[in-house]
Amino acid sequence: MNLAKKNHVMILNRGSRVNCIPVLHERALNSKNIEYYKNVQISILKNDPDDGIFVDCKTSQGVLNLHINYLVFAIGREPNRDFISETVQKNEDTLQKKGLLYIIGDVKNNIYRQTAIAVGDGIMAAMKIYRKMREKK
Template identity: 45%
Template sequence: MQNNCLDIFEELNLPFETFLSDYINHDLETRIFYDLETIKDVCRKKLIVIGSGDIAYDYALNLAKNNSVIILNHSDQTKCLEQLKNKAEKHQNIKYYPKTKIVNLHINPEGNMNVECSSPFGLKRFQSDYIVGAIGREPQIDYISPAVLKNAAEFEKKGILHFVGDVKNGLFRQAAIAVGDGISAGMAIHHRILENANESSLIHR
């Protein structure tokens, strides 16, 4: 089962006044992304990556090849692999700011995006062309009926329902683990089908 990216506007609880103008709202939304598909080829830009997990650091390292990147972490603890953290710390195009959280966004008259942040050293201001949100994901299970969710534990026990990836494993969200979960689920389903087929053949002998 897949996951949805957490929304930056909701997660950061930004002031409503920031988005009163339809123009500003649209302009901000066109500069905020949750993956690199649209901006993977940008060059000589200033970008802010929000997050402290594997995805945030992976995004930062990829973008820093041709751009200036700032990583903002609302706490002083990272959740990424040590290898990714070490690479980012050594990269000349990446700056990391712990305990720093966006408190306001607005577009200035020149069309640049001003980013105001709270930090242990007071208010910090950055200019950025784009913001990339990597602040986590939530299970995309809204298409599952309430009746199924209510009995999810029982269905899992019976092998009828299988959750994989970070829907199931939380912080242990790496793709390889999700793939392993999927293979395991597939093998379990296949085994159950064979068992049912054997039972059915015995009954009809």
């Protein structure tokens, strides 16, 4: 919710089930700066050499093409990276160094699957994104 105070946020849910507390979901739906999409399958992630990331998605309503500045994934307890294109995987280190890709939680920490560690990773990524956004203004 804090990120949406000064930014446009899109939430892409791969299913229709919502896994957060109801009041948080309600606030997100009522926020003018948050768009929520359910049943979305990300099919292509492509680096924009000028700035940002192209994201192509399949939805129940058709194709959704996005151009975004940052992408944050919450992919569940079991690390699942098979949807990430080979290009992104090959350039993972470069994208991380440029501050275009942040890997956190179970995907980053393997057997250290503790909520506190994942939350810390998430907070650090959010702080880095926030700093980068402030520097651009």
